[in-house]
Amino acid sequence: MSGRLSIIGLGPGDDRYLTQEARDALEAAEALYGYGPYLDRVPTREDQPRHASGNREEGKRSQAALTHAAQGAHVAIVSGGDPGVFAMAAAVCGEIERGPDAWRAVDLVVVPGITAMLAVAARVGAPLGHDFCAISLSDNLKPWPVIEKRLDAAAAGGFVIALYNPISVARPWQLGEAFARLSRHHSPSTPVVFGRAVGRADEAVTITTLKDAATAKADMATLILVGSPETRLITREGRAPLVYTPREAAEVTA
Amino acid sequence: MSGRLSIIGLGPGDDRYLTQEARDALEAAEALYGYGPYLDRVPTREDQPRHASGNREEGKRSQAALTHAAQGAHVAIVSGGDPGVFAMAAAVCGEIERGPDAWRAVDLVVVPGITAMLAVAARVGAPLGHDFCAISLSDNLKPWPVIEKRLDAAAAGGFVIALYNPISVARPWQLGEAFARLSRHHSPSTPVVFGRAVGRADEAVTITTLKDAATAKADMATLILVGSPETRLITREGRAPLVYTPREAAEVTA
Numbered sequence: 001m002s003g004r005l006s007i008i009g010l011g012p013g014d015d016r017y018l019t020q021e022a023r024d025a026l027e028a029a030e031a032l033y034g035y036g037p038y039l040d041r042v043p044t045r046e047d048q049p050r051h052a053s054g055n056r057e058e059g060k061r062s063q064a065a066l067t068h069a070a071q072g073a074h075v076a077i078v079s080g081g082d083p084g085v086f087a088m089a090a091a092v093c094g095e096i097e098r099g100p101d102a103w104r105a106v107d108l109v110v111v112p113g114i115t116a117m118l119a120v121a122a123r124v125g126a127p128l129g130h131d132f133c134a135i136s137l138s139d140n141l142k143p144w145p146v147i148e149k150r151l152d153a154a155a156a157g158g159f160v161i162a163l164y165n166p167i168s169v170a171r172p173w174q175l176g177e178a179f180a181r182l183s184r185h186h187s188p189s190t191p192v193v194f195g196r197a198v199g200r201a202d203e204a205v206t207i208t209t210l211k212d213a214a215t216a217k218a219d220m221a222t223l224i225l226v227g228s229p230e231t232r233l234i235t236r237e238g239r240a241p242l243v244y245t246p247r248e249a250a251e252v253t254a
Numbered sequence: 255m256s257g258r259l260s261i262i263g264l265g266p267g268d269d270r271y272l273t274q275e276a277r278d279a280l281e282a283a284e285a286l287y288g289y290g291p292y293l294d295r296v297p298t299r300e301d302q303p304r305h306a307s308g309n310r311e312e313g314k315r316s317q318a319a320l321t322h323a324a325q326g327a328h329v330a331i332v333s334g335g336d337p338g339v340f341a342m343a344a345a346v347c348g349e350i351e352r353g354p355d356a357w358r359a360v361d362l363v364v365v366p367g368i369t370a371m372l373a374v375a376a377r378v379g380a381p382l383g384h385d386f387c388a389i390s391l392s393d394n395l396k397p398w399p400v401i402e403k404r405l406d407a408a409a410a411g412g413f414v415i416a417l418y419n420p421i422s423v424a425r426p427w428q429l430g431e432a433f434a435r436l437s438r439h440h441s442p443s444t445p446v447v448f449g450r451a452v453g454r455a456d457e458a459v460t461i462t463t464l465k466d467a468a469t470a471k472a473d474m475a476t477l478i479l480v481g482s483p484e485t486r487l488i489t490r491e492g493r494a495p496l497v498y499t500p501r502e503a504a505e506v507t508a
Binding site for chain 1: 265269270271272273274275278336337338339340343344345346347348350351355358359361362364365366367368369372373375376377379380381382383384385386387388389390395396397400403404406407408410411412413488489490491492493496498499500501502503
């Protein structure tokens with residue numbers, strides 16, 4: 001008899017982004033696994049043991065949760081944002097691919113969540129109004145030339161670009177390189193949005209330009225949106241400008 | 255005195271994807287605007303008049319809601335999925351850009367929702383596990399050559415691709431052309447997922463390949479995911495396969 005493993009997206013920030021399905025899945029779980037700060041967002045329950053792990057222990061966490069579920073339990077891994085976007089769903093699938101048959105027998109349920117780019121975009125207007133892409137700047141799992149190639153393709157194609165995992169202590173230069181790369185394609189005045197800790201008390205959203213982006217502050221909790229040639233600002237008296245990419249595209253840009 | 259316009263993402267399908275923030279925003283609205291089928295998903299309230307409009311009347315709907323809000327009311331436009339992804343947020347921003355100053359004075363609040371690609375991806379595993387992009391196949395607002403250029407850029411860059419608005423009565427050939435275009439870059443065995451009406455009673459999710467995609471059925475309620483060269487299936491006895499794109503990328507593919 002095999003159990004169930006739910007991978008639950010909590011959304012960014014506080015509970016405002018939690019869906020009904022995520023609430024129900026949290027309620028149904030007999031045990032919770034996850035990165036400590038994500039587990040901390042879920043109220044504790046005496047009959048629901050929790051297993052916290054570090055943010056570099058995604059493989060071990062997946063293995064522990066799969067082993068537990070394969071014994072017949074209903075367990076859950078909690079994930080920030082959406083578990084399918086640079087998060088736990090792919091990590092768990094990788095372990096299932098490499099693991100014992102018993103793990104394939106587990107009922108795997110992915111519960112989607114609001115991913116950071118949607119929350120940041122909502123804060124400033126409609127920057128993702130036309131075709132867009134999401135790129136992780138982390139070169140822990142892919143070589144930097146692959147990232148450069150994708151930045152070039154996305155910019156040349158006229159996509160709005162969401163940059164995940166922009167910077168960390170171990171990856172200090174990649175974000176600057178990415179802005180330099182995108183500057184080969186785009187005007188210095190291209191709107192850029194830094195969204196840090198959206199939905200949390202320390203939320204900070206900054207609207208800047210590609211020219212000035214290099215000096216804006218980013219950390220692991222920051223999601224960055226880089227506009228396309230069509231992205232523009234709508235100024236408003238007494239309010240922050242709206243950042244907006246029209247759905248219309250009039251011409252082939254290159 | 256100016257009011258507020260909230261643009262609320264309901265997510266796809268039924269209420270399971272509704273966030274707490276969306277619930278609160280619906281509760282606070284004095285009047286609701288929206289495409290009829292989306293309004294139908296919100297329970298009626300005697301003190302909350304609703305104004306339904308057709309799915310081609312986005313401009314008129316935005317103007318009516320902005321005019322109402324500029325009179326001091328708290329009104330809301332409801333949107334399926336996420337309002338920022340090929341939906342009402344960009345339409346409203348466009349009207350604000352072209353409209354009277356009074357519309358810029360409105361407190362515009364965008365409430366993000368689960369967009370279709372996240373819900374479909376969750377159903378099948380982790381197809382969006384690495385860098386991905388979202389492209390609307392509708393050539394109502396942009397010329398087809400722009401779409402072709404973006405399909406080429408996305409495929410050559412190794413992105414997983416989510417196709418929104420794949421087909422309609424007025425746009426019968428674009429999806430087939432898109433598959434033909436992507437076949438120039440990708441192997442015939444590249445996994446393709448058709449997700450129709452996810453979260454509704456008539457939900458249908460089909461896993462196929464790029465070679466066979468042309469004969470799979472799609473309509474306006476379908477979201478299509480096309481894998482990258484790294485996307486693969488994990489077979490499972492007695493269960494649908496998982497569709498999975500590893501976070502790792504070993505090499506520059508072109």
